[in-house]
Amino acid sequence: MHEQDYALAQTQATQLEVSKVLRNTYGLLALTLAFSGLVAYVAMQMNAVYPNIFVVLIAFYGLFFATVKLRNSGWGLVTTFALTGFMGYTLGPILNHYLGMSNGGEVISSAFAMTALVFFGLSAYVLTTRKDMSFLGGFITAGFFVLLGASLASFFFQVSGLQLAISAGFVLFSSVCILFQTSAIIHGGERNYIMATISLYVSIYNLFVSLLQIFGIMGSDD
Numbered sequence: 001m002h003e004q005d006y007a008l009a010q011t012q013a014t015q016l017e018v019s020k021v022l023r024n025t026y027g028l029l030a031l032t033l034a035f036s037g038l039v040a041y042v043a044m045q046m047n048a049v050y051p052n053i054f055v056v057l058i059a060f061y062g063l064f065f066a067t068v069k070l071r072n073s074g075w076g077l078v079t080t081f082a083l084t085g086f087m088g089y090t091l092g093p094i095l096n097h098y099l100g101m102s103n104g105g106e107v108i109s110s111a112f113a114m115t116a117l118v119f120f121g122l123s124a125y126v127l128t129t130r131k132d133m134s135f136l137g138g139f140i141t142a143g144f145f146v147l148l149g150a151s152l153a154s155f156f157f158q159v160s161g162l163q164l165a166i167s168a169g170f171v172l173f174s175s176v177c178i179l180f181q182t183s184a185i186i187h188g189g190e191r192n193y194i195m196a197t198i199s200l201y202v203s204i205y206n207l208f209v210s211l212l213q214i215f216g217i218m219g220s221d222d
Helices: 002-045 053-069 075-099 104-129 134-156 162-186 193-218
Strands: none
Touching (some): 002 075, 002 162, 002 193, 075 104, 104 162, 162 193
16 A cells, blocks of 8 residues: 555656646746747847858857756756857848748748647647657657768758758658657656757757748749
């Protein structure tokens, strides 16, 4: 009897912890997305130029690893907003580029709507079915290196349709990451809401930018 009571208490404690992580994750995610959007808007108004790719990589990974290091302290929140704010800054020039197209507003609104639909749809699916998506870990690892190789190849080889294929690959990759991360939260694989937030934010960012590229290519007059 005591063992059953103990098991029940453990289950309830785990459920409470999962609920807390989910609540904190989605709360912080909403704040970082809003902050990122604000920074993107300011960058657009300033007509900011997209930073050099090496600057972007150094800043992103520097802030990312700083967040990993500080994830269990209040400073982790500071680096989280620094990282998402920087990503918002890089988004400003991208949005201005698409607004310069004849159908730029439609491209951006379509990408935004599709991003929201995919994120909420996938999140709701995992939270409702509570399926364990940990088996996707191998796919994510393999997909990362495939996309990395394809992205590097696109810098050196002008292959027709390659950019569209890469963008489609990132859409799939980001969608799988959302499934994996959400599942990790509810099944105990992720207990740090800062890291969960960063993972979901990066997936949403990549998803949105990739959809922008796809809709932009499809709607191009070239």
